[in-house]
Structures are given as structure tokens and as C-alpha cells.
């Protein structure tokens with residue numbers, strides 16, 4: 001048996017565009033994900049978040065389900081275009097939804113953890129110079145975040161400025177797989193910089209408002225990278241891959257600079273870093289209260305002369321999830337140890353971890369998702385080992401509470417511990433939800 005600390009925060013996570021639906025209700029205007037998902041060829045079978053899990057109307061039932069599972073915390077995100085449907089125009093009706101949700105959570109003793117930006121940038125912000133490409137985006141974001149702090153500040157013990165800046169910039173403006181679907185590395189790095197800057201400025205605004213009962217941090221998606229062999233060329237390219245996925249975000253936040261060798265490498269691709277202005281890195285590295293980590297898989301890299309970063313992924317030997325990602329709980333342990341060693345002793349929360357598998361409702365009206373139980377259990381063991389060795393890990397949020405709109409994959413991939421029948425919107429607790437309930441009740445996992 002492995003025991004977790006008494007005050008360990010057992011949570012589940014979701015995000016606004018992936019579950020809410022109700023895209024044109026109570027004054028919400030489109031986000032870049034509405035536009036992107038409605039553009040031909042961008043998502044699996046043209047799926048959109050128009051209805052999703054209809055959580056906007058069913059949030060009470062969903063909070064009730066969380067209560068049934070016994071979770072201590074719920075990480076959700078706030079849809080920016082509900083709060084500011086137009087530039088400078090605050091929409092109290094949009095805010096009311098989150099007030100109702102937070103009330104419901106507090107009534108049931110579930111701690112709200114709110115992500116301010118989980119990728120649903122208002123379309124109006126995109127229309128003014130490409131969204132995060134425009135330095136004014138920082139100003140718009142801070143105005144939005146400040147409004148949230150004013151209205152919900154103390155009621156939310158954990159504020160997360162951004163979810164996965166890597167995805168919101170590199171995957172969205174560089175690789176083009178996510179909205180707005182650009183494929184331009186200069187733009188990717190500009191977007192990344194403005195997102196990081198908006199984080200720093202929001203933290204400063206938060207401090208000035210003296211919201212004493214709450215903490216603020218950021219969530220990064222971190223992917224440990226291993227060289228395919230001991231060859232120098234593989235090690236070098238693995239170092240670049242680590243710079244690309246991890247250090248490009250960790251270093252400015254914790255060390256106040258971008259990694260030097262990456263700056264040199266990137267400058268050959270994107271030209272001048274003239275979008276980094278004096279004082280920016282100081283702002284980005286403003287002290288935070290905790291780090292959120294989203295962990296799913298690792299990368300193994302070998303040298304490839306022809307690729308931009310001189311490397312390519314090689315498949316690892318482990319089992320894979322339905323997404324094709326290798327299952328590697330020991331890499332989560334490595335990652336946490338590294339963060340502790342090289343970056344921070346601040347509290348860490350695993351703000352996302354989980355897996356998609358082929359889930360089916362069987363005749364007994366249940367979903368027997370043993371593989372998901374196994375996945376979560378092994379990752380929790382890795383987390384427990386880190387804690388045992390003195391690591392400052394405070395909580396764990398399963399991605400996800402329920403099946404939802406998995407971005408470019410639409411509804412074809414199910415990450416939930418609760419099954420959603422999209423035809424009827426009926427929810428069914430999968431075996432993993434019942435198993436998680438037992439873990440939470442006893443704060444223990446069986447080996």
C-alpha cells in the first residue's frame with residue numbers, strides 16, 4: 001500500500017471550450033476555436049464545441065457527479081469571450097455562469113481551481129492583428145484577468161494564468177494543428193513571448209490586488225526527452241528537443257532568460273528577437289506561488305540532419321494509449337525530480353494526467369476501463385515516490401472528469417473517468433471513477 005499525505009489535493013480537470021457548449025448564449029461571441037473547428041479539414045469529421053457536454057446547462061449535475069466521486073478539487077477554465085465578448089466590453093451575464101458554478105462547488109466542499117486561458121481566444125482579439133501576435137494581446141489579457149480577480153478573486157484558491165503556453169503558441173502558430181492554424185515559427189515564438197509576458201503582468205496585477213487567500217501559478221506541459229543512444233549527436237539533438245518543449249518556458253519563468261543555445265538556433269530560423277523588449281524577462285520571471293505540470297508521455301529523440309531541430313522522435317518500447325502516446329510513468333518521476341533539482345522547491349500540482357482508451361458501454365451499462373485505472377495508478381505511484389523523497393507535490397488532477405471535445409480529434413478520443421453519451425448527454429461513471437473514489441476515500445493506492 002502506498003499512502004498519500006492527508007491534505008493531498010485529489011482533483012479532476014476540464015476546460016471551457018471542451019465541455020461547455022452554449023457557444024452563443026448569454027452574450028458569448030466566437031473564439032478562435034469556434035472558427036477553426038468550423039473550417040473544413042481542421043477537426044476530426046468537422047466536430048465542433050457547439051454542444052460538447054452541454055455542461056453550461058448541466059453544471060449542477062456535473063458537480064453532483066464530482067461529489068459522488070469525492071474529489072477535493074475541480075480545475076476548470078473560464079471562456080474569455082463570455083467575459084469580454086468585444087474589446088473593452090465586460091459582460092456580467094457571462095461572469096454569472098462561473099459565479100453559479102463556483103457557488104455550487106463551494107456548497108459541496110470542492111475547491112475551485114480556475115485556468116484563465118485554456119485556448120479559447122476571442123475571435124475579436126484574433127481579428128486585431130492575429131491575437132497573440134499583437135503585443136496588445138497582453139493588455140487585453142490583463143484586463144480580462146483583472147476582472148476575474150475582482151469578481152471571483154478570493155473564492156478561487158488556485159488561479160492558473162495559462163494552460164500549456166507551448167500548445168497555445170508552438171502547436172497553434174508554428175505547427176498549425178491547433179487554432180488559429182498558422183505554420184510560421186517566427187509567429188510561434190512571438191505568440192509564446194506575449195503569452196509569457198501576459199502571465200507575468202497578470203501575476204503582478206494579482207499581487208497588487210492583495211487577494212490574500214488565493215495562490216497564483218501557471219501550468220506547463222512538460223515532456224521529458226531522452227536521447228535514443230549515447231552518441232553525442234543524439235544527446236545534442238535531445239538537448240535541443242528539451243529546449244524546444246520544456247526549457248523555452250521553464251527558463252524565462254524561473255530563471256529570467258531564454259535558453260542561450262536555443263536563441264542561437266532559433267535566430268537562424270526566425271531572424272531577430274526584436275519582439276523581446278527591455279524589462280520583459282523581469283516581468284515574466286515575477287515570483288509565482290506554485291507550478292502546474294501537465295504530463296502525458298515522454299519523447300525519445302535521435303539525430304536527423306534534415307529536421308529543423310536536427311532530431312526526430314523514435315517510438316519507445318512501452319505500451320501506448322489510444323492516442324498512440326507511450327505510457328511512461330517513470331518519466332513523470334524523472335520530470336518531478338528534475339524540476340525540484342533544477343527549477344523550484346515551490347509546491348507543484350500535477351494539473352493534468354490521464355489517457356484516452358477505446359471505451360465501450362457494456363450490457364451491464366458500465367464502462368470497464370481497466371487500462372485507464374492502470375495508467376492512473378502507475379502515475380500516482382511515481383508521484384508518491386517523489387513525495388516520499390521529500391518532493392513538494394501537493395495535488396493531482398485527472399484529465400479528465402468526463403469525455404469531451406479533444407481539439408483536432410473532436411469527440412473520437414475519450415479521456416474521461418466519466419463516460420458521456422453524446423446523443424443523450426447521459427453520463428456514466430466508468431470503473432476508473434469508482435476506483436478513484438476509493439483512492440480518495442482512503443488516500444491510498446494498492447500496489
Ligand code: LGS
Nearest residue numbers: 015163164167221296297325352399406
Ligand atoms: O484535452 C487536452 C489534453 C489531452 O492530452 C487538454 O485540453 C490539454 O491541456 C492537454 O494538452 N492534453 C493532452 N496533452 C497531451 C500531449 C501529449 C503530446 C505527445 C505527443 C507525442 C508525439
